[in-house]
Amino acid sequence: MESAFPVLLVLIKTLLVIVAVLTFVAYLTLLERKVLGWIQVRIGPNRVGPWGLLQPLADGAKLLLKEEITVSAANTVVYIIAPLIVVVCALLPFGVIPFAKGLGLENILGPVANKFDLNTGVVADINLGILYIFGISSLGVYGVILGGWASNSKYSLLGSIRAAAQMISYELGLSLSVIGVLMLAGSLSLVNIVEAQDSIWKWFVFRQPLGFILFLIAGSAEIARTPFDLMECENELVAGYQTEYSSMKFGLFYLGEYAHLLFLSSLMATLFFGGWQGPILPPIVWFLGKTFFFVFVFVWIRGTYPRLRYDRVMQFGWKTLVPVGLLNVMATAFVYTLWLKYLG
Amino acid sequence: METILFYVLAAVTLLSAVCVVFLRRPLHNVLFMILTMIGLATLFILLHAEFLAMVQIIVYAGAVMVLFLFVIMLLNLEEISLPKEPRPLRWGFGVILALALVVVLFPIFSHFAPSITGKSIPGAVGNVSNIELIGTELFTTYLLPFEVASILLLAAIIGTVIIGRKLKG
Numbered sequence: 001m002e003s004a005f006p007v008l009l010v011l012i013k014t015l016l017v018i019v020a021v022l023t024f025v026a027y028l029t030l031l032e033r034k035v036l037g038w039i040q041v042r043i044g045p046n047r048v049g050p051w052g053l054l055q056p057l058a059d060g061a062k063l064l065l066k067e068e069i070t071v072s073a074a075n076t077v078v079y080i081i082a083p084l085i086v087v088v089c090a091l092l093p094f095g096v097i098p099f100a101k102g103l104g105l106e107n108i109l110g111p112v113a114n115k116f117d118l119n120t121g122v123v124a125d126i127n128l129g130i131l132y133i134f135g136i137s138s139l140g141v142y143g144v145i146l147g148g149w150a151s152n153s154k155y156s157l158l159g160s161i162r163a164a165a166q167m168i169s170y171e172l173g174l175s176l177s178v179i180g181v182l183m184l185a186g187s188l189s190l191v192n193i194v195e196a197q198d199s200i201w202k203w204f205v206f207r208q209p210l211g212f213i214l215f216l217i218a219g220s221a222e223i224a225r226t227p228f229d230l231m232e233c234e235n236e237l238v239a240g241y242q243t244e245y246s247s248m249k250f251g252l253f254y255l256g257e258y259a260h261l262l263f264l265s266s267l268m269a270t271l272f273f274g275g276w277q278g279p280i281l282p283p284i285v286w287f288l289g290k291t292f293f294f295v296f297v298f299v300w301i302r303g304t305y306p307r308l309r310y311d312r313v314m315q316f317g318w319k320t321l322v323p324v325g326l327l328n329v330m331a332t333a334f335v336y337t338l339w340l341k342y343l344g
Numbered sequence: 345m346e347t348i349l350f351y352v353l354a355a356v357t358l359l360s361a362v363c364v365v366f367l368r369r370p371l372h373n374v375l376f377m378i379l380t381m382i383g384l385a386t387l388f389i390l391l392h393a394e395f396l397a398m399v400q401i402i403v404y405a406g407a408v409m410v411l412f413l414f415v416i417m418l419l420n421l422e423e424i425s426l427p428k429e430p431r432p433l434r435w436g437f438g439v440i441l442a443l444a445l446v447v448v449l450f451p452i453f454s455h456f457a458p459s460i461t462g463k464s465i466p467g468a469v470g471n472v473s474n475i476e477l478i479g480t481e482l483f484t485t486y487l488l489p490f491e492v493a494s495i496l497l498l499a500a501i502i503g504t505v506i507i508g509r510k511l512k513g
Binding site: 075078126127128131132134135136138139141142145146149157161164168188 | 378382394399405414475
């Protein structure tokens with residue numbers, strides 16, 4: 001009993017985070033459609049419930065009730081596994097995001113809370129948080145590649161090859177853009193990175209402006225948001241790797257995509273904007289506010305910019321993003337060392 | 345608890361490694377190889393070598409195997425064209441190679457055996473995290489091998505650039 005109790009609490013915490021993420025993801029779709037509607041001077045969904053608030057439920061029900069089609073030429077096992085990989089790899093990284101300072105459990109549980117690390121506002125504070133995130137996201141590519149391959153269709157295969165090439169290329173830029181932050185924070189744990197930004201002037205967006213811009217660009221390419229959504233561009237490839245998927249399997253791809261968007265926004269808030277740090281309001285409010293601001297930014301970008309051409313995207317990734325990222329790492333290291341030596 | 349975990353993960357790793365060798369569709373082989381890599385990473389975590397585990401996942405499972413998958417998808421390999429019944433000579437050759445590998449690996453295993461039976465790697469205990477330890481070791485004790493390896497990698501990068509470059513005219 002003594003040892004089962006903390007395990008149970010960790011399970012409850014995990015479940016809570018998953019439920020919260022899935023709810024937010026459902027309402028992200030509504031937010032995206034509403035904001036896009038306003039940008040394009042439309043009203044957006046408003047039929048189901050007041051202001052269309054029940055729209056995500058209706059969408060979910062529709063996806064579940066649609067006929068499940070498995071292409072006869074498909075490689076069935078791989079075809080079914082692919083969307084699962086996408087969803088799992090989109091949900092797993094939320095485990096290391098610190099969403100609040102503490103849960104206030106020490107008043108209820110007493111010393112047990114501190115003994116088993118239950119009080120931290122993060123599911124697992126591992127000291128390699130960032131590496132864990134990159135590891136999982138590098139596995140996420142498989143869902144896309146396998147989904148496109150197993151569908152046994154030209155559009156799917158082309159879409160998945162594009163997707164894989166793009167995701168691998170931009171992952172490099174993404175990891176390079178974060179290294180500056182890691183050097184200044186002196187840790188790979190996201191909890192420590194947030195704690196290093198305890199006043200607004202210490203937010204890494206001010207100390208790593210170039211890193212932030214690179215992260216924003218590489219991030220939106222990594223999750224295939226509009227200027228970079230060549231893997232599913234409808235006028236060339238129907239829907240890319242998702243073409244042959246229907247019903248809830250398509251729903252899972254969709255879910256994975258939006259969970260990824262939510263994750264990237266929260267990561268951006270954590271790395272560059274101080275995570276849950278902020279005055280007066282409770283930490284969780286600051287964290288959610290910052291996260292949803294970035295979700296809004298991504299929707300805004302989608303409503304503003306046209307899609308790029310594929311070869312330009314790859315050229316930009318390798319010939320601009322990676323060298324600038326390397327330069328940023330070197331400049332940060334140089335300045336930081338001098339600072340420590342003469343001013344610190 | 346940890347022992348049970350170790351046996352389960354080791355079994356998964358070994359089984360998928362066997363599948364890599366004996367399945368006949370290249371795509372399945374690659375998928376099981378990915379599983380083997382992830383299994384190895386989990387074993388590293390059990391040994392408290394978290395940094396190695398993450399690097400294993402990022403480099404091998406995340407990058408190298410994607411390239412394997414790419415090649416197989418683009419070449420559209422459906423079935424290995426090897427004969428179904430391998431010739432005896434090939435068996436003999438395989439057995440000799442495997443024995444040679446055992447001979448090479450045995451001294452290493454017998455030397456490091458204590459770390460396999462559950463003790464964590466020396467020095468990785470206490471407050472120093474894996475990554476700090478590896479960083480310090482690389483830039484002090486193992487500086488020369490580290491630099492040599494990086495020069496080797498640099499040569500490989502330059503090689504790929506030269507091969508991939510379009511010749512004018």
